[in-house]
Amino acid sequence: MAGIPILDEQGAPAEFGREQVQLLKRKLAQHATELSAASARLAALTELNARLASERDPLKLIDSVCHGARSLFGSSYAVLAIGEPAGGASVMFSTSGLGGDADAPARPSMDSGAMGRLMTTRKPWRTSLAGAQPINAGLPDSYPPASAFLAVPLSSLTHIYGWLCLADKHGADGFSADDERTLLALGALVGRVYEDSTLDRRGQEHSVRLQAEMANCESAMSKLVASEERFRQLTENIQDVFFVTTANIAETLYVSPAYEQVWGHPCSSLYDNPNAWTESIHPDDRERVRVETRWDAGGTPANGSIEYRIIRPDGAVRWILARTFQIPGEDAVPERSVTVATDITERRQAEARVKHLNRVYAVLSGVNALIARVTERDELFREACRLAVDSGGFRSAWCGWYDDSGQLNAVASAGDAPALLPRLWPEMGATSHGDTVFTRVARLNKPVICDDLGVVKTSVLDLQDMIGRGHRAMVVLPLVIADKSVGCLTLVTDEPEFFDDEEMRLLNELAGDISFGLDHIGKAEKLHYFAYYDALTGLANRTFFHQRLAQYANTAQRSGGGLALVIVDPQHLESINDTLGRHIGDRMLRLIGDRLSAVVGDANKVGRISGEHFAAIIEGVGQEAEVARTVGAWWKQCWDAPFIVDDQEVRMSATCGIALFPNDGSDAEALLRSAHAALRTAKATGKQQLFYTHGLSEGIAAKRSLETKLHQALEQEEFVLHYQPKVAVHNRTLTGVEALLRWQSPEGALVPPMKFIPLLEETGLISQVGLWVLRRACADRARWLESGLDAPRVAVNVSTVQLRRDDFIRSTSKILGPSGSEAGIDIEITESMIMNDIDDSTGKLKTLRDLGVGVSIDDFGTGYSSLAYLAKLPVMELKIDRSFVASMLGDPTALTLVSTIISLAHALKLVVVAEGVETEEQARKLQQLRCDQMQGFLISRPLSFDDMTAFLEQRCRRQ
DSSP, X not given: OTTOOOOXXXXXXXXXXXHHHHHHHHHHHHHHHHHHHHHHHHHHHHHHHHHHHHOOOHHHHHHHHHHHHHHHHTEEEEEEEEOOTTOSBOSEEEEESSOOGGGOOOOOBTTSHHHHHHHHHOOOEEEEOTTSOOOOOSOOTTSOOOSEEEEEEEEOSSOEEEXXXXXXXXXXXXXXXXXXXXXXXXXXXXXXXXXXXXXXXXXXXXXXXXXXXXXXXXXXXXXXXHHHHHHHHHHHHSSSEEXXXXXXXXXEEEEOTHHHHHTOSOTHHHHHOTTGGGGGBOHHHHHHHHHHHOTTTTOOSSOEEEEEEEEOTTSOEEEEEEEEEEEEOGGGOEXXXXXXXXXXXXXXXXXXXXXXXXXXXXXXXXHHHHXXXXXXXXXXHHHHHHHXXXXXXXXXXEEEEEOTTSOEEEEEEEETHHHHHHHHHHHHSTTTSSSOHHHHHHHHSSOEEESOTTTOOOOOTTHHHHHHTTOOEEEEEEEEETTEEEEEEEEEESSTTOOOHHHHHHHHHHHHHHHHHHHHHHHHHHHHHHHHBOTTTOSBOHHHHHHHHHHHHHHHHHHTOOEEEEEEEESSHHHHHHHHOHHHHHHHHHHHHHHHHHHHSOGGGEEEOSSSOEEEEEESOOSHHXXXXXXXXXXXXXXXXXXXXXXXXXXXXXEEEEEEETTSOSSHHHHHHHHHHHHHHXXXXXXXXXXXXXXXXXXXXXXXXXXXXXXHHHHTTOEEEEEEEEEETTTOOEEEEEEEEEEEOTTSOEEOGGGTHHHHHHHTTHHHHHHHHHHHHHHHHHHHHHTTOOOOOEEEEOOHHHHHSTTHHHHHHHHHGGGGGGGOEEEEEEHHHHHHTHHHHHHHHHHHHHTTOEEEEEEETSSOOOHHHHHHSOOOEEEEOHHHHHXXXXXXXXXXXXXXXXXXHHHTTOEEEEOOOOSHHHHHHHHHTTOOEEOSTTTOOOBOHHHHHHHHHHHHHHO
């Protein structure tokens, strides 16, 4: 208040007093503002200091400092960079006031520009250039430019860790000295806090490492203790014996408790005398072990193993496997010797047992191989005995066979059995000495074992002689076929108690294999019989007769003589089977075989070469007349007299074909072929006997060749369809086409149907070809429709073979598919085909009609159909045979027949088609007779698909 005058009680000038008061108020307000700012800064510093003191996360620490400093000093933005004292690129940084995460600021460098100098000088940097160019502070180019900066180092007393930079203070041209002092103090505080935090973190990391190392040490110690415990338990509980001695075996350092169990002596004996273990070595092995182990000469200098026997105090003999290992010390000189001794007694016994069993396995294997090649019983017995002695090590082996009376007969033997059998044989007879080991084996079908011949109770004679020869045990094994003993195998050995359970299992298997071999040989003999003889008649079958015929032909060729082959086909055997039964037919075949054998005079010249064909050979004949006389005589003796079967007389006849050697064949196959050809021709012509001629085979060969070509034609699609139009008689409009099968042979010629269709029907191939025709007709009609043509219905001829097949309807329906009547397919069948099985045919034709398929009766008038049946048949059309059409103009009878057929068809509401119309006169006559449709050369010849397509196109243009 100095300088202000004191007013007197009269009052000073009013103006003067108010100015002084206003001045005082302004100063007081300014001081209050500064005090408030100082108080706010102090509060902010206090809060920031508290966060610094409590924050342990370095990233959160620098974020708090950066945001707090910017807020404290009111700068535009703040940047903090901090790292290790070594400097270089910043490890961590934080910014405040530079935007969000979407536009993250670039990482600043700690040693660039003014910031780098600050790191070097450790002095704060404050600058301000109001109104001038922005200052280069060394921050990234992406940071906003500024005209005022304040930066301080973040340091402790000893290290500088980074810097804190503020840019452009709000409401001022620059930062003040107080700002610098305050920020410098804050930087020092942050440096110390960061250092303390870093040291604390490193201390914690070091502590963690120390704890981990301590844990590892404790784990290692625990494992070491556990390992020592396991080793102790191992050495104390394992059955192997551990010896640890000095390298020269002068002192025992350790011996495991198993020593007492294996050797039967206390461990202390080894500590007193390191070589005490050698006192138990078997006398037979002692010298060998001494030489190899050198227990009396300082021990062996190398690793090794040895097997030997010891004798325990209780007298038991044990086998030992000892393995010695030298433990080197300094300079690689052996310091200790470790020996592991294993009791291998059981292994040795098992090896001996395996060796023992391998002998039996060798016999078993040999017998199995024997079965595959031996074809005679005695040879199998001889080889089995030899194998038992040579491979099985048995002293003696012999085999016996029971005859029909039950007497056992010796068949084969090996070893010293020949010397024993004369003494033992009285025992082997089934009736000689009552109940013996051999009779028990035959009765029980079980083996009889004599484990010790010295104590066995048996009536085997001269048992002492067997024992004197070194025989100790014996077994008798039954040889069983179909649950019946047919023989026995006896084995004698020089080892008592030889035949234990495992041994007997193998020996029973051996006896079973021998029994199988015997059964196989017996069946092979039967199979051999059946392979060469007919089971029903007992005559030679085709294979064996062929061989005999070849032999006779070879003999005739060498001698220049004649030979005739006669193949006989008895008639009506099938009807006998059907009427009297198959068993009567079989008896008839046997009787025919017997009669033929009797009349021929030698059954070896007669054979049954197929189901109903017999064959006979005539030797020493040359001319046909001579053969004819012989065969005629046979016929009288064989077929004139009736056969008596179940007190019934059955008369038979036969047909035969005859071929002569060498004219009709130079070998057996050619003779059989020629005789068969003659037989087929004889049956076809109704002759009783027929000699072969060359024309027969040529015709048959041509027929077979044509059959082969037809198969190839179907596979290679050589068949083609031609189409012949059908038209209305009155106006010649197209009403349909008939599909006609043709064969385009590889030679280029078009084969007419009459040359191959009969053979197709005979071989049954017509069924496959018929299906092909149906598929092709459907496909061709579909192509006409796709071309936009008015495709007519297509009639397809169906054969008797096709119609009789059970799958005819199913196959036809599958080809027509879902289109049914829209497929535009009709079928043509002959009237005789229908009459063969009227009921079956009617049913199938009705099914076809329901599928939309029209049915025509082809060649009507040539068969013997019933008008009653005709009225019931589901047909839509009758086709008059071309023979009637061709002759009706010159033959009144034919004309009357044609007129009658047309009238009959109309009466039955059927369409009539005349086939084979070739002249206008015929067409006019048919029109007069009111025939509906016609087809023939007058309208068109059969046309190929392309020509028929052109025909349809022409018709379409006319319309």
